[in-house]
Amino acid sequence: MKEFNKEELVVNTAKFMKTMDMDLNDPNFTDTPERVSRMWNEICLPQEVRDEQCEKILSKTFPSTYSGMVVSHDIRAYSICGHHLLPIVLDVYIGYIPNDMVLGLSKLARLAEVLAKQPMIQENYTDEIAKKLMTVLKPKGVGVYVKGVHYCQTMRGAKQRSATMTTLTVDGCFMDELKTREEFLKVIGV
Numbered sequence: 001m002k003e004f005n006k007e008e009l010v011v012n013t014a015k016f017m018k019t020m021d022m023d024l025n026d027p028n029f030t031d032t033p034e035r036v037s038r039m040w041n042e043i044c045l046p047q048e049v050r051d052e053q054c055e056k057i058l059s060k061t062f063p064s065t066y067s068g069m070v071v072s073h074d075i076r077a078y079s080i081c082g083h084h085l086l087p088i089v090l091d092v093y094i095g096y097i098p099n100d101m102v103l104g105l106s107k108l109a110r111l112a113e114v115l116a117k118q119p120m121i122q123e124n125y126t127d128e129i130a131k132k133l134m135t136v137l138k139p140k141g142v143g144v145y146v147k148g149v150h151y152c153q154t155m156r157g158a159k160q161r162s163a164t165m166t167t168l169t170v171d172g173c174f175m176d177e178l179k180t181r182e183e184f185l186k187v188i189g190v
Contacts, residue, residue, distance in 0.1 A: 001049055002046050002048060002049050003041045003046070004040060004041055004044070004046065006037045006038075006041065007037075009033075009036065009037035009040055009041075010033040010034055010036075010037045011033075013032070013033040013036040013037065014033040017029065017032065017033065043078065043080065043117060044080065044117050044118055044119065045114070045117040045118065047118070050114055050115065050117060050118065053110075053114045054111060054114055054115065054132055055136075057107050057110045057111050057114065058103070058107065058111065058132065058133075058136040058137060060103065060104035060107050061101040061102065061103055061104070061137065062101065062102055062103075062104070063100060063101060064098055064100065064101065064102040065100075066098055066102060067097070067098065068097070069095055069096070069097055069180075069183060069184065069187065070095065070096055070097070070098060070102060070103075071093065071094070071095040071184065071187050071188065072093070072094050072095075072108040072109060073093055073188060074091060074093070075091070075092040075093070075094065075108065075109045075112045075113075076089070076090070076091060076092075077090040077092055077112045077113050077115075077116035078090065078116060079116040079117070079118065079119075079120055079125065080118070080119045080120070081119065081120075081121075081150055081151070081152045082119040082120050082121050083121070083152060084151075084152035084156070085119060086150070086151040086152045086155070086156070087151045088116075088122065088148050088149065088150050088151065089148065089149045090112070090116060090122070090125070090146055090147070090148045091146070091147045091148075092112040092129070092144070092145075092146050093143075093144070093145040093146070093188040094108045094111075094112065094129060094133070094142070094143070094144050094145075095142065095143040095144075095174070095184045095187065095188070096133055096137065096139040096140075096141065096142040096143070097139055097140040097141050097142075097172075097173060097174075097180070098137075098139055098140070099137075099138055099139050099140045101137060101138070101139075103133075103137055111129060111132065111133075112129060115128050115129055115132070122146055122148045122150075122165055122167050123167050125146065125167075126144050126145075126146045126167040126168070126169045127144075127169050129144045129146075129169070130142050130143075130144045130169040130170070130171050131171075134171050134172065139172065140172055140173045141170070141171060141172030141173030141174040141175070141176070141177075141180060142169075142170070142171050142172060142174060143168070143169070143170045143174040143181065143184040143185075144168070144169045144170075145166065145167070145168045145184075145185070145188055145190060146166065146167045146168075147164050147165070147166050148164060148165045148166075148167075149163075149164055150163075150165060153165075170184075
C-alpha cells in the first residue's frame with residue numbers, strides 16, 4: 001500500500017522538534033521522529049489509497065427487496081483537524097433506503113473510518129460519506145449525522161472540554177420527504 005514518504009516525515013519532524021527546543025539526544029525523544037512518521041502513515045492515508053479502499057468497500061453490495069431504512073449507529077472514527085492538526089473524535093450515524101441493493105454489514109463503518117483518515121473539516125467529511133453512498137450504492141436516499149469532539153476547541157482556543165459539533169447531510173428522499181428525515185433522526189436518537 002502506498003504511504004507518505006517516511007524519510008521526509010522523519011527529517012521534518014526532527015526539524016520541528018528542534019524548533020520547539022526539544023533535545024533529540026534526550027532518551028525520551030531520540031526515536032520520536034521515527035515514531036511520528038509511523039504514526040502519520042497509520043492515521044492518515046494518501047488520497048489515492050482512500051479512493052481505492054472506498055471503491056473496494058462500496059463494491060460489496062447484495063441484491064435485496066428490502067424497502068425500509070437501514071441505519072448504522074455509533075460508528076467511531078478518528079481524524080485530524082485540517083486547521084490545527086489536532087485530533088477529532090467522530091461518532092457517525094449513517095442511514096439509507098435501498099434501491100434494490102444493500103451494502104455488506106460492516107461496510108458503512110469501514111467507509112466512515114477510511115474517509116476519516118485525512119486532515120479535514122467535519123462538514124466536508126459528512127458530505128463526502130453521503131456523496132459516496134449516493135454515487136455508488138444509488139439508494140433512494142441517505143442521511144449522515146456526525147457528532148465530533150475537536151481537540152482544537154477543547155485543549156486550545158475556546159478550551160471547551162465538553163463542546164461537540166454536529167453535522168447532518170441528507171440527500172434523495174431524506175431531503176425531499178420530511179417524514180423520512182424525521183424517522184432517521186428519531187432512530188439515531190436526535
